[in-house]
Amino acid sequence: MLNINNLHAELEEDSEVKILKGFSLTINPGEVHAIMGPNGSGKSTLSYVLSGRDGYAVTEGGATLEGVDLLEMEPEERAASGLFLAFQYPVEIPGVGNMTFLRTAVNAQRKARGEAELSAGEFLKVVRAKANELQIDADMLKRPVNVGFSGGEKKRNEILQMAMLEPKMCILDETDSGLDVDAMKLVSDGVNALRDAGRSFLVITHYQRLLNHIKPDFVHIMSDGRIIKSGGPELALEVEENGYTDLLAEAAA
Amino acid sequence: MIPRAKLVQQKRDAAVTWLDGRALPEGGVWATKARKAAEDRLRDMGMPSKRDEYWRYTDPRRLTESTVQPAVLHDTGDALPLFDRVDRVKLVFVDGVFDAEASDAPELAGAEISQLRDAARSDLHWARDIYGVLEARGQTPISRPLASLNTAFATNGVLIRVAGKAPRPLALIYRRSQDTADALMHHVIRLDAGAELTLLEDGPVAARYNQVTEIDLGEGAVLNHIRAQGRDHERVGATHLFARLGAKAQLKSFTLSANGALTRNEAVIWLDGSDGTAHIAGACVGDGAFHHDDTVFVNHAAPRCESRQVYKKVLRHGAVGVFQGKILVDQIAQLTDGYQISQSLLLNEDAQFLAKPELEIYADDVKCSHGSTSGEIDANQFFYLRARGVPEAQARMLLVLAFLAEALDEIDDHALAAELRDHLEAWLNRRT
Ligand SMILES: Nc1ncnc2c1ncn2[C@@H]1O[C@H](COP(=O)(O)OP(=O)(O)O)[C@@H](O)[C@H]1O
Numbered sequence: 107m108l109n110i111n112n113l114h115a116e117l118e119e120d121s122e123v124k125i126l127k128g129f130s131l132t133i134n135p136g137e138v139h140a141i142m143g144p145n146g147s148g149k150s151t152l153s154y155v156l157s158g159r160d161g162y163a164v165t166e167g168g169a170t171l172e173g174v175d176l177l178e179m180e181p182e183e184r185a186a187s188g189l190f191l192a193f194q195y196p197v198e199i200p201g202v203g204n205m206t207f208l209r210t211a212v213n214a215q216r217k218a219r220g221e222a223e224l225s226a227g228e229f230l231k232v233v234r235a236k237a238n239e240l241q242i243d244a245d246m247l248k249r250p251v252n253v254g255f256s257g258g259e260k261k262r263n264e265i266l267q268m269a270m271l272e273p274k275m276c277i278l279d280e281t282d283s284g285l286d287v288d289a290m291k292l293v294s295d296g297v298n299a300l301r302d303a304g305r306s307f308l309v310i311t312h313y314q315r316l317l318n319h320i321k322p323d324f325v326h327i328m329s330d331g332r333i334i335k336s337g338g339p340e341l342a343l344e345v346e347e348n349g350y351t352d353l354l355a356e357a358a359a
Numbered sequence: 360m361i362p363r364a365k366l367v368q369q370k371r372d373a374a375v376t377w378l379d380g381r382a383l384p385e386g387g388v389w390a391t392k393a394r395k396a397a398e399d400r401l402r403d404m405g406m407p408s409k410r411d412e413y414w415r416y417t418d419p420r421r422l423t424e425s426t427v428q429p430a431v432l433h434d435t436g437d438a439l440p441l442f443d444r445v446d447r448v449k450l451v452f453v454d455g456v457f458d459a460e461a462s463d464a465p466e467l468a469g470a471e472i473s474q475l476r477d478a479a480r481s482d483l484h485w486a487r488d489i490y491g492v493l494e495a496r497g498q499t500p501i502s503r504p505l506a507s508l509n510t511a512f513a514t515n516g517v518l519i520r521v522a523g524k525a526p527r528p529l530a531l532i533y534r535r536s537q538d539t540a541d542a543l544m545h546h547v548i549r550l551d552a553g554a555e556l557t558l559l560e561d562g563p564v565a566a567r568y569n570q571v572t573e574i575d576l577g578e579g580a581v582l583n584h585i586r587a588q589g590r591d592h593e594r595v596g597a598t599h600l601f602a603r604l605g606a607k608a609q610l611k612s613f614t615l616s617a618n619g620a621l622t623r624n625e626a627v628i629w630l631d632g633s634d635g636t637a638h639i640a641g642a643c644v645g646d647g648a649f650h651h652d653d654t655v656f657v658n659h660a661a662p663r664c665e666s667r668q669v670y671k672k673v674l675r676h677g678a679v680g681v682f683q684g685k686i687l688v689d690q691i692a693q694l695t696d697g698y699q700i701s702q703s704l705l706l707n708e709d710a711q712f713l714a715k716p717e718l719e720i721y722a723d724d725v726k727c728s729h730g731s732t733s734g735e736i737d738a739n740q741f742f743y744l745r746a747r748g749v750p751e752a753q754a755r756m757l758l759v760l761a762f763l764a765e766a767l768d769e770i771d772d773h774a775l776a777a778e779l780r781d782h783l784e785a786w787l788n789r790r791t
């Protein structure tokens with residue numbers, strides 16, 4: 107599904123700031139991978155480089171989605187090809203209604219893929235059902251995108267977008283941060299409901315607790331721009347128990 | 360620096376030059392008196408000059424020179440005219456001249472509608488208490504000579520007096536015909552106590568135009584005013600809106616401007632009675648040779664009034680936006696609630712926004728705030744939309760419309776607001 111090969115990236119405006127330093131990872135269809143790592147190790151940068159945000163220069167290596175070069179595409183083309191990023195910090199857009207935003211996004215992607223656009227009625231039916239599962243009420247759908255939403259509401263709104271867009275490759279960047287236990291459960295249930303053989307997940311998180319709800323097939327530890335250790339779910343428990351110190355020391359040795 | 364006395368002389372000379380060979384229109388007693396007085400004011404003030412502090416950001420030359428530079432008519436293609444689906448009484452002006460053929464019968468329950476060119480011939484008319492009277496009051500603290508010129512020489516315009524709740528909007532539709540038409544248009548709107556009216560205006564008026572609208576709102580009267588200034592790229596125009604509000608009266612005025620080589624929209628509002636409300640808003644989008652100036656003066660002259668000014672400008676490719684807005688709160692106007700915001704969205708670096716917000720407050724128990732910002736498309740918002748699959752041009756459009764939304768939200772009538780928004784979107788789409 108997603109193939110990241112020896113990816114190197116630095117800040118566009120300051121080539122001294124090298125962030126990704128040879129990141130490699132292969133995710134097959136249906137797999138759930140987790141990336142854990144200390145703050146500043148480059149996890150968000152990885153998600154931005156994959157989704158096409160300006161400001162980063164890729165100096166070496168590459169990434170493909172289903173064999174197609176991701177880095178050559180515009181952000182909207184990556185999205186239409188099935189890549190989705192749930193933002194660590196969802197963006198507020200005053201003046202654009204959440205519903206308008208969702209429908210514009212869904213129809214833009216359908217159009218890009220040569221599919222018929224959803225009618226207002228069809229769309230409304232689907233969005234209501236999915237919003238309901240995430241306990242997103244009519245008011246949140248009407249309000250401007252993320253404006254005045256609590257941290258948990260923003261994260262649920264990200265998952266709603268994911269559910270509506272039905273991407274193949276979902277990257278979740280610290281979707282658990284700022285969530286209480288109930289919100290964590292809602293979000294995880296939302297993610298789990300989307301799990302299927304054709305869809306893959308890359309779950310970036312700081313804490314093991316999210317991985318109790320969204321059970322990963324593989325766990326990777328990231329530090330200083332690359333993966334320093336990979337394993338199964340037990341690796342996350344090890345981090346939970348001992349922190350990153352031993353792992354980092356082990357890698358440095 | 361030119362000495363002040365010399366500047367005044369130059370301005371007066373310019374007025375004399377303009378007046379040379381022009382005779383005041385013939386009319387009845389009240390109109391002649393008003394016109395004569397206005398001409399005297401004009402001679403005294405002189406023409407506006409770009410050296411005037413008040414014209415610092417906008418060069419008035421094209422509005423004051425004797426010759427009109429030709430302005431090619433903009434072809435609107437198959438676009439539906441605005442307000443076409445609204446059930447309204449339509450009065451049509453071509454190049455600023457009333458076209459009875461193209462207009463509906465001027466019949467609106469509770470309202471008395473006449474044309475200035477007819478009414479000015481009579482010796483007496485209710486408009487005599489307003490025509491040129493509000494304009495004259497608006498000459499202090501800052502002179503507005505173009506408005507006096509208009510009072511003196513305008514022969515077209517509509518005089519409307521409403522006694523009850525007008526059942527349908529009155530729509531003034533402006534069409535252009537000649538490339539060098541020079542229009543002077545003067546409307547007077549009087550709403551008696553408790554009366555209500557929705558006034559719509561649409562169109563570019565003329566290649567060059569000078570429009571004055573005097574509004575007198577009695578106690579508890581409600582005027583909703585929505586104006587769109589057409590899409591002609593080359594036309595130039597100056598408008599003045601003078602409004603006096605009685606106690607508990609409400610004025611909501613919104614102006615949409617797209618294109619236009621030069622536009623100066625002045626609004627002068629007096630909240631004379633307590634508990635009045637004046638909301639005045641504008642949205643404009645300009646591209647290239649576009650200069651748009653909103654100059655607003657709101658005077659709180661009675662207690663417990665509320666005023667809002669909300670102005671949004673989207674500018675690109677060298678377009679220039681100007682906002683000069685002042686709230687003056689008299690000593691008597693306790694518990695005033697005054698708000699003013701002017702913002703621009705600069706779509707590229709060579710676009711320019713010049714703002715001069717002012718507050719002058721003589722009462723001690725008031726709530727007044729103002730703000731002015733200038734910015735670009737927010738990179739985070741732009742990326743967020745694109746990361747969800749919205750193509751670049753569409754994402755930009757959504758953000759432009761989102762920026763303008765706050766001004767459009769000032770329109771109470773949701774159907775009309777939606778119609779304006781749809782038009783805006785279509786115009787912007789055609790340009791990208
Ligand atoms: N736009 C940026 N400007 C400056 N530094 C940046 C920028 N983006 C990332 N960095 C730096 O790159 C490193 C990795 O950041 P990030 O990808 O956010 O890490 P993580 O998500 O793992 O906490 C940090 O040291 C951060 O300060």
Ligand SMILES: [Mg+2]
Nearest residue numbers: 149150194280
């Ligand atoms: Mg991060």
